[in-house]
């Protein structure tokens with residue numbers, strides 16, 4: 001056992017509900033707090049002096065100066081395994097072309113597919129680990145990572161195997177998702193339906209066999225897959241035993257409804273979701289994931305996070321870090337900005353990046369500082385936790401802990 005502290009404030013997020021709006025008065029803030037760790041789990045959180053006197057002769061990791069402690073963050077939606085770069089797309093968009101126009105003319109996702117196919121496994125693993133380390137240095141210790149830039153058996157498996165290899169070299173928890181249904185690749189001989197069949201019969205059984213992922217994602221959009229064929233595909237992936245997540249309502253409304261109907265863990269994007277579908281999401285257990293990094297990368301409107309929370313939805317916030325629509329990758333900056341535009345409380349933003357996004361990944365062992373949960377947390381050198389969002393991502397992290405151990409940043 002080990003006691004870490006004293007922290008000026010420990011924000012536990014304890015007792016916050018899984019769904020709906022939250023006020024900052026609901027935040028539990030332990031002043032002059034300590035956190036007791038047993039193995040890789042939290043044993044107790046409380047007043048440092050009390051914990052110290054109750055646990056004589058225990059190892060103490062002394063905190064110098066004023067620091068605050070939060071649960072580590074969970075980024076439940078990224079595409080950080082990729083080759084190449086899309087700076088040219090970004091410049092073209094800013095010069096007036098739309099994301100969909102660029103995609104239709106052979107740029108966009110397809111250009112990342114070509115770069116990812118050409119990249120060697122070593123190169124992909126190296127850049128993936130670099131990005132994972134950037135995320136850890138932001139306090140993110142659980143990271144979802146999608147395939148979706150391979151789009152054939154060989155290259156989708158290559159991506160998922162690399163993500164699996166990366167897990168052996170990082171202490172962060174990686175959750176992989178098979179996004180072979182990102183787009184029908186230009187070199188596929190057949191229509192959408194035939195491609196989705198190919199994913200079902202050629203890719204997913206191998207993903208299962210090699211234990212590469214338990215999750216399937218699809219991009220439902222005019223330029224990608226259509227609602228009906230997607231629904232059919234998703235129901236079949238469910239029969240194969242996969243959990244589901246969906247890229248929904250990014251530009252066109254309607255697909256979040258499908259995500260709910262098929263019992264998806266999450267529906268992500270939702271920039272174009274209409275009021276009626278907000279209600280539908282709010283009545284479901286499908287997490288509504290806002291991806292402010294994509295709104296910032298594309299200059300599109302933000303996900304209606306306020307409305308979703310008010311309606312009672314489970315709102316997560318994730319980075320969507322990818323080479324096209326969301327190149328920044330700084331979840332804390334993005335969530336802070338989303339808060340200013342959508343009027344989200346600190347509690348709602350912190351919940352969206354911790355236990356609510358963990359729920360979207362099916363993880364109930366993290367995201368709060370409660371007894372029995374994984375000892376992943378992040379310490380900032382400041383005397384007030386509000387400074388984390390106030391500084392919009394620029395407040396330096398003092399230490400990131402995984403399983404109770406400090407990570408070298």
Ligand code: NIG
Pocket residue numbers: 079108109112219247250294320322323324325326
């Ligand atoms: O979440 N919308 C589809 N997929 C990604 C973008 C991928 C890309 O542009 O490379 C997204 O925004």
Ligand code: FE
Pocket residue numbers: 077078079247320322
């Ligand atoms: Fe995405």
